[in-house]
Amino acid sequence: MASSTDISICLISLFTFTFFLHASVAADQLGYSCINQLNFTVGDPYELNLNKLTGLIDYLTQPSGYAQASVGDTYGLGLCRGDVSSFDCLTCITKAGIEARKLCSGNKGAVIWYDYCMFKYLDQNFFGQIDTSITVLLANVNNATNQTLFKQMNSELLNVLSAQASVSLERYAGGEIAVDGYTTIHGLTQCTRDLSSYDCKMCLDSQINGSAPLEKIGGRILGGSCNVMWEIKS
Numbered sequence: 482m483a484s485s486t487d488i489s490i491c492l493i494s495l496f497t498f499t500f501f502l503h504a505s506v507a508a509d510q511l512g513y514s515c516i517n518q519l520n521f522t523v524g525d526p527y528e529l530n531l532n533k534l535t536g537l538i539d540y541l542t543q544p545s546g547y548a549q550a551s552v553g554d555t556y557g558l559g560l561c562r563g564d565v566s567s568f569d570c571l572t573c574i575t576k577a578g579i580e581a582r583k584l585c586s587g588n589k590g591a592v593i594w595y596d597y598c599m600f601k602y603l604d605q606n607f608f609g610q611i612d613t614s615i616t617v618l619l620a621n622v623n624n625a626t627n628q629t630l631f632k633q634m635n636s637e638l639l640n641v642l643s644a645q646a647s648v649s650l651e652r653y654a655g656g657e658i659a660v661d662g663y664t665t666i667h668g669l670t671q672c673t674r675d676l677s678s679y680d681c682k683m684c685l686d687s688q689i690n691g692s693a694p695l696e697k698i699g700g701r702i703l704g705g706s707c708n709v710m711w712e713i714k715s
Contacts, residue, residue, distance in 0.1 A: 509573075509596040511703060512617040513581060517590025517603060527589060527604065530555040534602060535578040542598075543571040546651070547674045549608055557602035560673050563653030565597045573598035594703045601705060608675040611684050612705025618693075620700035621712075625660075628696040634660045635668070635695040635711055642670040643689060647682035650674075657714070669710040676706055685709060 521527040530553040541548035542559035544567065549558040559577070561570035577593050577600035585591035589604040592615060601607075625631030638658040645654035652672035659665050670689075672681035684707035689695075693702055699712035 510580065511594040511596065511619065511701065513584050513591065513593035514615050514617075515585035515588040515591050516615060516705070517588055519589045519604065520587045521589055522587065526553065527555060531557075531582070531602065535582070538600065539571065539575050539578060542574045543567050546570055549673075549675055551606070554604055555602060556604075556606050556608065557600070558608075558673055558675065559598065559600050560671070561598045562596070562669070563651055563671055564655060564669075569597050574600060592705055594708070599703070599708070607705075609677070609680075610706075611676065611680050613684075613687070615703075615705045616688075617703040618700070619703070620694045620697045623698050624696050625664075625698050625713075627660075631660055631664075631666075631698070632696040634658050635666050636689065638666055638668045639670065639689045639695070639709060639711060640686070642668050643682055643685035646670040646672060646685060647678045652676065652681050665714045667712055667714050670707070672707040681707065 534550060534552045534555045534557045537550045537552065538548050538557050538559040541550060542561060546561040546563065547559065559574045561573060565573070573595050577595055577598055581591040581593040581600050581602070584593070590602065592599065592601040594617065638656060642654040642656055646652055652674050653670070655669045657665050657667050670685050672684055676684065684704065688702040688704060688707060688709045693709070694700060700710070702709040
């Protein structure tokens with residue numbers, strides 16, 4: 482998108498089941514980006530539209546785990562992870578909307594990721610477009626014992642889940658694969674539901690088959706349109 486800054490954030494961090502970036506802001510926050518260099522001031526029509534949009538996304542996201550809406554020239558979406566409860570979804574989306582606006586105060590575009598959800602808004606219509614301008618990489622510092630086998634099995638799992646998510650109405654898939662008698666990889670793939678089946682798979686495949694450190698025993702790749710996660714279950 483023309484107004485999005487070209488941002489790529491890479492971070493290697495140690496985790497158990499929760500991944501941390503900007504952990505001082507919120508325990509389950511994974512990252513955020515202010516994606517528009519244009520600003521608005523207090524009382525600006527954009528702020529009034531954003532106030533309405535944030536409340537609308539809160540209200541609409543909970544029932545199905547996803548919502549997209551626009552108010553005037555303000556566009557936004559909320560997406561909850563496919564395996565969380567509606568209560569946790571609402572709690573996360575509400576928090577995300579507040580924190581995104583606080584961290585990117587006065588900015589006309591922002592995206593924020595939490596363990597359970599993501600929230601995004603912008604001053605132009607981004608619906609139906611793959612957002613490749615933002616990438617946040619979180620990975621466990623530890624490699625698998627047998628890196629070659631682990632990477633092969635992890636890639637196999639995530640590519641299968643990519644295909645499954647792309648044809649799912651929820652644009653979400655989760656699953657597991659056994660590496661050996663002691664280790665199982667749990668994976669998750671998800672797209673925002675404004676993407677077509679084709680674009681969802683394109684988005685996920687670019688994350689999985691790009692520079693993802695699939696030999697690590699856990700990781701997340703977060704984007705403006707799709708997210709990938711894997712971790713081991715011993």
